[in-house]
Amino acid sequence: MKGEIRLDGAVALITGGGSGIGRATAQVLGQRGARVVVTELPGRKALADEIVAELNGLGAEAMAITLDVKATPTIPFVIEQVVRRFGSLDILVNNAGTQILKPALDLEEHEFDEVMNVNLKGAFMCAQAAGAVMADQKRGCIVNVASQHGVVGNSLRAPYCASKAGLINLTRALAIEWAEYGIRVNAISPTFVVNGQNQSMIESGDVAREIQQGVLLGRAATTEEVAWGIYYLASPMASMVTGHNLVIDGGWTAR
Secondary structure, eight states: TTTTTTTTEEEEEETTTSSSSHHHEEEEHHHHHHHHHEEEEEEGGHHHHHHHHHHHHTOOEEEEOOOOTTTTGGGHHHHHHHHHHHOOOEEEEEEOOOOOOOOGGOHHHHHHHHHHIIEEEEEOOOOHHHHHHHHHHHHEEEEEEOGGTTTOOOOHHHHHHHHHHHHHHHHHHHHHGGGGGGGEEEEEEEEEEOOOTTTHHTTTHHHHHHHHHHTSSOOEEEHHHHHHHHHHHHHGGGOOOSEEEEEESGGOOOO
């Protein structure tokens, strides 16, 4: 479109980018000129390869790398690979995440740790490694994918709510520390998001009723709607935005 804000030449790293929000974000950023790095778990590498092949076929420059954000010693090596390939790192999208739906009284310690290690610790370690590169460059943008459940609580999601709330406040803390380096740090908090893997669950049963009752607009978000929010935060349109949590929840948290 005429006057479209593009990301030509920017290097974007998206964790957990093989499906869902990560995949849609890779498509949106890649189609607008960014050079995209998609990471996925070793057992899901084929998903990352698939989206990379799609982007390359459209003329975008993209690569896939395996990464488990719980394996924190490997994170700096992934960042090094990106910088070696493209010469910089301009955008980090901390999208990798997990949750366990279980009553709090029944949670086991390792289950709580699993959610926190992926959603909060893993995101921090990725931000720290990327932030070191961005600080040297004196520019950069980090977008942390949080959740409406980091803004308000919900049942069966104690570690998820805790991790996403922590991620939102971590976003603010990093924005304060890293502004002097020209690094913007923001979060995005979507409501329930429908994708190919969860469509039947989202459209029927308890989750469907929860969405109908809690989301003012009466439906789940699409991956593309969330990806457009990430694109905004990563683009020059948001050059004066840092330390912010962009809630894309159809009104869930307005009550």
